[in-house]
Amino acid sequence: MAATASEVKLLGAWPSPFVLRPRIALNIKSVEYEFLEEKFGSKSDVLLKSNPVYKKIPVLLHRDRPVCESLIIVQYIDETWTSGPSILPWDPYDRAIARFWGAYIDDKFFPSLVGIAKAEGPEAKAEALEKAKAGLELIEKAFKECSKGGEFFNGDQIGYLDIAFGCYVGWIRVTESMHGFKLFDEEKTPGLVAWSERFCTHEAVKDVMPETEKLIELLK
């Protein structure tokens, strides 16, 4: 793509699921970028200046203009580098459905995943687990609806919802490993089980997806 490394910069940190989103989107579009790693526990001046409202990563700097909020950045990337593969579906209705589930994943599923880690005592833990599993079953249904028989949420290629949900796969695996149970379930979410394998080995994903072991190490 025409962009040079200095034209496109991404403020981020490797374990962040939200930072993974623009990284995958830039890979899909074959856009080169400079990855500026924020130090854990501190915020750089460029971050504070670029995202004064939330002071959070990721921030995309395109020709020094900041774009914030991971799914907004993904849409910006899709609308800016239009000659690469489409990230959002082409059809307005399919786009609306993708946006709906993208918001669901952030507003409902992700908090339920965090809820497992935060739950104290076996009863609360079991309840949190059930909530996350119920969310995954809904996302399994969404996968069937959106993929239309294809390998990804976006059909034959990865796209918006693959990115929106896929960024959590590493943390889902960490949760499974640390708590000794399965969230991706061969019986209840067979579509997601197979999809998650395909997603993690995808060309645009494999080099930026953090290893589960490294994430567990970080948590410890």
Next chain:
Amino acid sequence: MAATASEVKLLGAWPSPFVLRPRIALNIKSVEYEFLEEKFGSKSDVLLKSNPVYKKIPVLLHRDRPVCESLIIVQYIDETWTSGPSILPWDPYDRAIARFWGAYIDDKFFPSLVGIAKAEGPEAKAEALEKAKAGLELIEKAFKECSKGGEFFNGDQIGYLDIAFGCYVGWIRVTESMHGFKLFDEEKTPGLVAWSERFCTHEAVKDVMPETEKLIELLK
């Protein structure tokens, strides 16, 4: 527009700020639609079937296919009836900025407005008020940035952010009236004061914007 009333239906309720959004968007596009008023305190079968995840209004039914979540519906309307005036800005960067502030308004500003109503005691009330005012000052800055000297967030015509923020104007006025203070402030948010007048009298807005007195009556 080509759509007939039966092709486009909107499940809603007149006092809901979220329902106001697709109503204004449909008016901008001159799309005729059937307004199906949900009864307060109950949920119709068509609502439960159309939005099984949240069971909330608004839901747009376009040729019987449901679209949920107010700002997603607004984008769907913009992308479906493309021959009408554009609701999202044309430029990808301006779109990203509009989406950023749209999300801020729902995630941060609206809860601060609700916080005023919920605050108990004069101290908590004063604190909630300050929080909401700080949010409005940020939105004032966004207005200056986005409007680029025009009359609306979207420049010369109303668009996405006008709709996203404008839907709360009625409830801001109710809050001012019930608590005896000003949120729209001639000194600190002069741009928003003038904008809110223009917005409420706009052709696409005036017939669907609920009267402040009717909203106060409802609250009582």
